[in-house]
Amino acid sequence: MRQKSVWISKLMVSFLIFTVLSEVALAQDDKSWKQRFEAYGFVKSDFWVDSRKVDGARDDLIVFYPKEPQYDLAGNDLNAGLNANFSAISTRLGLKINGTELLHAKVMALVEGDFTGVTNSDINGLRLRHAYIRMNWANDELLLGQYWHPMFVPEVFPDILSLNTGAPFQPFIRNPQLSYRHFAGKIVLTAALIMQRDNSSDGPLGRSHLYMQEAGIPNSHLQLFYKNENFVVGGALDHKMIRPLKVTALNFENKQYLSSFSGMAFWKWKNKKSDVAMKAIFGQNLTEHLLLGGYAVASRDTLTGIEAYTPSNHLFLWGDMHYGQEFQWGLFAGYAKNFGTSSRNIGQYFGKGLNINQMFRVSPGITWRSGPLNLACELEWTAASFGHPDEFGKVKENSLTHNVRLLLGAIYMFNNKL
Numbered sequence: 001m002r003q004k005s006v007w008i009s010k011l012m013v014s015f016l017i018f019t020v021l022s023e024v025a026l027a028q029d030d031k032s033w034k035q036r037f038e039a040y041g042f043v044k045s046d047f048w049v050d051s052r053k054v055d056g057a058r059d060d061l062i063v064f065y066p067k068e069p070q071y072d073l074a075g076n077d078l079n080a081g082l083n084a085n086f087s088a089i090s091t092r093l094g095l096k097i098n099g100t101e102l103l104h105a106k107v108m109a110l111v112e113g114d115f116t117g118v119t120n121s122d123i124n125g126l127r128l129r130h131a132y133i134r135m136n137w138a139n140d141e142l143l144l145g146q147y148w149h150p151m152f153v154p155e156v157f158p159d160i161l162s163l164n165t166g167a168p169f170q171p172f173i174r175n176p177q178l179s180y181r182h183f184a185g186k187i188v189l190t191a192a193l194i195m196q197r198d199n200s201s202d203g204p205l206g207r208s209h210l211y212m213q214e215a216g217i218p219n220s221h222l223q224l225f226y227k228n229e230n231f232v233v234g235g236a237l238d239h240k241m242i243r244p245l246k247v248t249a250l251n252f253e254n255k256q257y258l259s260s261f262s263g264m265a266f267w268k269w270k271n272k273k274s275d276v277a278m279k280a281i282f283g284q285n286l287t288e289h290l291l292l293g294g295y296a297v298a299s300r301d302t303l304t305g306i307e308a309y310t311p312s313n314h315l316f317l318w319g320d321m322h323y324g325q326e327f328q329w330g331l332f333a334g335y336a337k338n339f340g341t342s343s344r345n346i347g348q349y350f351g352k353g354l355n356i357n358q359m360f361r362v363s364p365g366i367t368w369r370s371g372p373l374n375l376a377c378e379l380e381w382t383a384a385s386f387g388h389p390d391e392f393g394k395v396k397e398n399s400l401t402h403n404v405r406l407l408l409g410a411i412y413m414f415n416n417k418l
Contacts, residue, residue, distance in 0.1 A: 034100070037096070037097055038095070038096045039093070039095055041091070041094050041415075042091065042412060044090045044411045044412075045088045045409065045411075046086070046163070047084075047086050047407070047409075048405055048406065048408070049082060049084045049406045050063070050082065050083040050404070051082065051402070051405075052066055052077075052079055052403050053067045053079040053081075054067060054083070054403055055067055055353075057120060058089060061085070061089065062290075064352075065353065065382050066382060066384055066402060066403035068386045068401060069399075091115055092112065092113070092114045092129070092416075093113055094110065094111065094113070094129075094416075095110070095111050096109075097110070103135070104137060105137045105142075107134070107135050107136075109132070109134070110130055110134075111131045112131070113126050113128050114126075114129055118198055129146075130145075130146055130147050132144060132146060139182060141180070142179070143177070143180075143181075145177070146174055146175065146176050149171060149175045150236065151221070151236065151264060151289060152170075153234075153264075153266055155232050156232055156268045156277050157277070157279075158170055159277075160320070160330065161409045162363070162407055167290040167291065168359070169316050169334030169335070169336055169361065170316070170334070171290070172289065172290045173288055174198070175194045175196060175199070176194070176197055177195070178193045179191075180192070187224070187225075187226055188224070188226075188234075190222070190236075191221070191222055191223075192223075194220075194221060196211075196212045196213075196288055199290065200288050201242050201285070201350075203244040207288075212241070214243045215243040215257055217241045220238070222237050223236035224236070230269060231269050231270075232267065232269075233267045235266070236264045237261070237263055238264070239259070239260070239261050242257065242260075242285075243258075245307055249305050254306050255306075256308045259311075260285040260286075260295075260311045261284055262286060264280065265279070274324075275322050276321045277319065277320045278317075281315070281317075282315050283314060283316070284311035284313055284342070285311040285351070286314065287351045287352050291316060291352075292312075292351075292353035293313075293314045293354070294311075294350050294352060295309050295350055296312070296345035296347070296348060296354075297309060298344065298345050298346070310343040310344075310393075311342055312340070312341050313340060313342060314336060314338055315335075315337045317334065317336075319332070319334075326369055326370070327367070327368055328368075328369065329365075329366050330378075331363070332361070332363040332364075332365075333361065333362050334359075334360070335360055336356075337357075338357055340393035340394035341393035344391050344392055345392070345393060347391070349393075354389060354393065355386055355387060355388065355389060356385060356386055357386075358385050358398075362380075363378060363379065364378070365377060373410070374413070375409070376409045377408050378406075379404070380405040382405075383402045383403075384400070385401075386399055387399065
């Protein structure tokens, strides 16, 4: 796996160099196509210190919440104490290809990757972030390929230094999809069919895209928002279906599916020097979005092993604001609440943070911008209320655990805006 990732990384870098050097020749070789190739990206280095161990990913560069206390026989918390690390794995490379017109549409393609790997064991390996073809007509747009899940909302997301980009309060996921947009003046309608890949649902086999694949039904999403030069406001509905267990341990087919629904509202205002953004989500089983939640086994037949499932229900709220240009001050705040499962369960859960009742985050930061160079500092306080879920998934006997992270970052960009 490691050798394959290194080989792919070298191939991508060589390809980018080749395309940049041959840009003019390629653009002029066939004037009917008039393709233009543009490489972009940035080099990023992060340094961070945590006040305790955290639940995170990629050597904890992506932090979700503090780890629950674990005590030894002497009463010492084994997860307490400083943790620190350096990383440059979020360095990013991309290639845009545009200039083509087909079927009365302007066509462009994009491929983008970084070096965070597909899993924690593959750190420094090349990871595919985006890879899509986009066709634009006068009032319509069609996107085919891998891109942000529509619940991420590229128009409204936290602009922070941390690679978690607001998770687990803000969705952070890219998916293979077919996405259609219609533009009616300043109103934008989005309809999308989506499947899972790197970020996938949890289940009896661990994290896997097979639960949705074997259900045979794509995740469907409908979104509507209004946008002008300074303002965005909108909402969305999302539905997905998975099949957690196709064959039981007793070799019986399990025909039980899990259906989940989510709703979302978002808002953003900006001018030349400042911006304010907010988002609210009430959703079920959103683990693949790097949010809290999942589902539980509602019942199990002891003779066949056939299971039925019930989704968790969570509320997520966040706000983000900035002021300044050369020196930019920012403040992010997030809140999450666990409302338990939709019906009684037997105590077996699949997901993330299902023993957390509620969670808070406050994160101030400052960024100095000078041309392509950004130097940033961010302080992130996250608190999670741990306890024990009852038969309805509601967490009781809560105890609050805190983590404070100091994060420093340096970013050098080329042909790119963060």
